[in-house]
Amino acid sequence: MGKRAQLYPESLLQATEQALQTFEADASALTAPSDEQVFDFIKRVGLRLNAINEDDQHGGAGYCTEEREQLCGYIDQTLSDHGIDVAALAARRDVNRAEITDTWRDW
Template sequence: MAIRPSARWRARVDEEATEVAAGTRALSDAFLSQLFPRSLLAATDGALRSFESDVEALRDRGDEQVFEAIKRVVLVLNRINEDHGGAGYETEEREELCLYIDQTLTEHGIDVPALAARRGIGRAEITDDWRDW
């Protein structure tokens, strides 16, 4: 099962906090809790959990149903990013989120390259119509 990017980000924040507490990292070198505030992690987790439920509920896996699920999660992630000053998701995080969406669809039996091709786009473009981050 694809691991939510927010889970990886949370683990990095926790690891950094442990290093600061142990004295192996200077507080002045600790920045991950600002890069990934709890509000961003919680909201992103919720959005991705909802996306997982949406994908699990797809019955006939019609392209429009799949793209509606993608659209819903992307629009929520747009709001989360806006709520965090437009800096919630930087380049690496954007790539992780897009990969997660692709992997989740694939794990539920959706042929993402074929889905994208039927729309005349590349696999990496399935979120582009709605994505602001």
């Protein structure tokens, strides 16, 4: 197993993977969503990841800076891959593209 597996317990990795798979599946179902629908979608994944990050079953392990950045990048890329113009979405909310999850995420 690699360095990542040594840093994080399997329970954290599996829970995160499941949350991201759900996010991607939900993104596949989006068709011409409003900004509010997209931000609600971002909120849901952000809150799911908060719960995973804070769950005591992971032995106190949580996301570090590099993983936080990767999670934000994954959210951005997934939305882009499903036809969402993330830069325009963020601009309409008057936030930087990298800040679209900030309202809801604690990780």
